[in-house]
Amino acid sequence: MLLTKFKLIRLMSGILETANFLFLKLLFKKPQNIRLFPGRIFRNYMSLVGQDKWLCKSIFELFPGISGKRIILEHLTGEGIETPLDELAYLALITAVKKPENIFEIGTFRGRTALNFALNSPENCTVYTMDLPPNNKNDVLEEAGKNDKLIIKKSEPDIEYKGKGVEYKIKQIYGDSTKFDFSPYYGKMDIVFIDGAHHYNAVIIDTKNAIKMIKQDGVIIWHDFAIYGDYNDVTRAVLDCIPSNRIIQIDSTTIAIYFPNPNS
Numbered sequence: 001m002l003l004t005k006f007k008l009i010r011l012m013s014g015i016l017e018t019a020n021f022l023f024l025k026l027l028f029k030k031p032q033n034i035r036l037f038p039g040r041i042f043r044n045y046m047s048l049v050g051q052d053k054w055l056c057k058s059i060f061e062l063f064p065g066i067s068g069k070r071i072i073l074e075h076l077t078g079e080g081i082e083t084p085l086d087e088l089a090y091l092a093l094i095t096a097v098k099k100p101e102n103i104f105e106i107g108t109f110r111g112r113t114a115l116n117f118a119l120n121s122p123e124n125c126t127v128y129t130m131d132l133p134p135n136n137k138n139d140v141l142e143e144a145g146k147n148d149k150l151i152i153k154k155s156e157p158d159i160e161y162k163g164k165g166v167e168y169k170i171k172q173i174y175g176d177s178t179k180f181d182f183s184p185y186y187g188k189m190d191i192v193f194i195d196g197a198h199h200y201n202a203v204i205i206d207t208k209n210a211i212k213m214i215k216q217d218g219v220i221i222w223h224d225f226a227i228y229g230d231y232n233d234v235t236r237a238v239l240d241c242i243p244s245n246r247i248i249q250i251d252s253t254t255i256a257i258y259f260p261n262p263n264s
């Protein structure tokens, strides 16, 4: 995957890297989906090769204790965002195996991932989830990319966990993550999940704050990694913050993780 901020060059190189006969068939049969082809092929390539610009491993290699774990999933329609069920299951499995006391999510949207963290964590876990204040989202729109602008307008934090049995675990926080003071949470989080703004500056700031919030034996998770389109900024920003040989993509997904202590 070519990591450049120039989208057109990136997409052209993505086509050169991945195009084959199936690419042409898709182009004729369903041209509206052609932009997804390079990313999907590339992520499968990563899963098969295991190491390129970063590492790629199966969930069993990453968390040997995960075998036999049971998880609960509440699958909800994306309402404009696409989180495949396997990605939701991996987040739930990581939660089940880590048994976290504290999780921090940047980017609630409607609360689906916060709900699933709550469903799979111990009773005493607190899931902090942050999104923009509903009546004050305009400040960030100027810097936001095209997809983020649509998502920000549609976000309704809490709608998907309100009234559910595990709601008591979830603490909704409102703020702009690029300006928020995270210091009360430093060193306290078992899991930090970064899924807020996807432009370069925001991911750099969110990642630096996540590094300060995570415990030594915790895990930082990014969504929307290894994507060719607008969200490619996530990959570039993560690799600019953390050495690439410490970033591990989970099998064929857009999830990347980092263990501050590789032996934890």
Ligand SMILES: C[S@@+](CC[C@H](N)C(=O)[O-])C[C@H]1O[C@@H](n2cnc3c(N)ncnc32)[C@H](O)[C@@H]1O
Pocket (backbone or CB within 6 Å): 081, 083, 106, 107, 108, 109, 110, 111, 112, 113, 114, 130, 131, 132, 140, 148, 151, 152, 153, 155, 156, 175, 176, 177, 178, 195, 196, 197, 202
């Ligand atoms: C992709 S969605 C999160 C999806 C959610 N984690 C899920 O899978 O259900 C990104 C969210 O980040 C929020 N967001 C965007 N920029 C932000 C910022 N600077 N600070 C806090 N939240 C932000 C958006 O309002 C949106 O709801």
